[in-house]
Amino acid sequence: MRITRIAAWQVDLPLHEGSYKWSGGKSVTVFDSTVVAVETDTGVVGYGEVCPLGPAYLPAYANGVRAGLKEIAPALIGQDPTQLGKLNRLMDAALKGHPYVKSAVDVACWDVLGKVSGLPVCTLLGGRYGEDFHLYRAISQEAPDAMAANVAGYRAEGYRRFQLKVGGDPDTDIERIKAVAAVLKPGDRLVADANTGWIQHEAIRISKAVRDLDVYIEQPCLTYDECRAVRRQITQPFVLDENIDGIDVLMRAHADGAMDVVNLKISKLGGLTKTKQLRDLCVSLGIGMTLEDSWGGDIVTAAISHLAHSTPTEFLFSSTDFNSYVTRSIADGAPQRVNGRLAASTEPGLGVRPKLREFGAPAVDVS
Numbered sequence: 312m313r314i315t316r317i318a319a320w321q322v323d324l325p326l327h328e329g330s331y332k333w334s335g336g337k338s339v340t341v342f343d344s345t346v347v348a349v350e351t352d353t354g355v356v357g358y359g360e361v362c363p364l365g366p367a368y369l370p371a372y373a374n375g376v377r378a379g380l381k382e383i384a385p386a387l388i389g390q391d392p393t394q395l396g397k398l399n400r401l402m403d404a405a406l407k408g409h410p411y412v413k414s415a416v417d418v419a420c421w422d423v424l425g426k427v428s429g430l431p432v433c434t435l436l437g438g439r440y441g442e443d444f445h446l447y448r449a450i451s452q453e454a455p456d457a458m459a460a461n462v463a464g465y466r467a468e469g470y471r472r473f474q475l476k477v478g479g480d481p482d483t484d485i486e487r488i489k490a491v492a493a494v495l496k497p498g499d500r501l502v503a504d505a506n507t508g509w510i511q512h513e514a515i516r517i518s519k520a521v522r523d524l525d526v527y528i529e530q531p532c533l534t535y536d537e538c539r540a541v542r543r544q545i546t547q548p549f550v551l552d553e554n555i556d557g558i559d560v561l562m563r564a565h566a567d568g569a570m571d572v573v574n575l576k577i578s579k580l581g582g583l584t585k586t587k588q589l590r591d592l593c594v595s596l597g598i599g600m601t602l603e604d605s606w607g608g609d610i611v612t613a614a615i616s617h618l619a620h621s622t623p624t625e626f627l628f629s630s631t632d633f634n635s636y637v638t639r640s641i642a643d644g645a646p647q648r649v650n651g652r653l654a655a656s657t658e659p660g661l662g663v664r665p666k667l668r669e670f671g672a673p674a675v676d677v678s
């Protein structure tokens with residue numbers, strides 16, 4: 312089996328809430344996503360998607376996806392898409408770094424592997440744990456009362472886990488955490504995600520000000536060393552996200568006792584192949600995980616669902632249904648949230664059928 316064509320389309324994903332705001336005044340109104348198709352000489356086609364959270368969240372940006380795909384695609388034509396380890400080594404040899412560029416190609420090749428083997432990607436990633444799995448809802452940064460109202464609204468839709476976008480003014484962030492904690496019920500989980508927005512002394516001060524609340528602290532500061540210093544001076548469960556971009560830093564953070572939960576994003580790590588490696592290591596090490604991506608639509612949500620559903624339940628802290636945040640559906644067959652929970656498709660591959668006719672001309676087309 313050989314790859315004959317790699318094509319990519321740019322798609323806009325507007326938000327139901329109009330905008331998404333997080334630390335440092337950063338925001339996005341329309342997400343710029345890229346859908347990738349990997350065609351083969353057997354007629355089987357696999358699909359992937361990658362969608363950075365704007366250009367200022369991780370070292371990734373939407374135009375970079377398309378530019379990077381033009382670099383790596385010629386090296387992949389003629390290769391076997393089902394040999395995923397080999398394929399990843401070829402991508403790494405063709406372009407150093409830029410894991411987000413490779414992510415959608417890797418996911419599309421898992422889709423191909425699932426289709427030719429007749430198995431859902433979930434099964435290929437290790438199995439299916441339970442009927443479904445729980446999701447968190449990201450709560451865009453607003454005034455404390457507005458965030459509490461949003462949490463109450465999403466709680467009524469079935470969510471039981473909430474990730475507050477803090478990392479703004481420290482005193483307002485304390486009020487945000489307190490206001491939201493007041494509307495939660497036993498069994499709910501609350502995460503205050505500063506997205507690198509606090510400096511070290513403020514992160515410690517804020518955490519101590521909410522020490523009596525049941526809240527996790529996620530990625531308070533920009534650097535790993537700052538986060539580790541904060542972690543050593545506070546008592547809350549601690550989540551690392553932006554700093555964990557590969558297996559070396561994950562191993563270091565584990566050795567340092569620097570986290571209780573880690574947030575693994577498929578495109579931050581370069582695809583399902585590499586994320587599976589870290590996911591399986593976290594299971595062996597006893598580290599809880601939020602399994603998701605930077606953002607995306609139906610195809611990203613499908614890939615997340617297969618990764619999350621194939622993770623032992625007790626290690627899956629939470630996951631995300633990004634396709635419910637955006638107004639546009641880009642694929643049929645994508646998983647849909649039911650009462651705050653999601654399940655991976657049981658069809659072979661990812662189980663999605665992208666609406667290619669709605670996408671216009673491809674932005675990348677290599678054959």
Ligand SMILES: [Mg+2]
Pocket residue numbers: 504506529530552553574
């Ligand atoms: Mg985070």
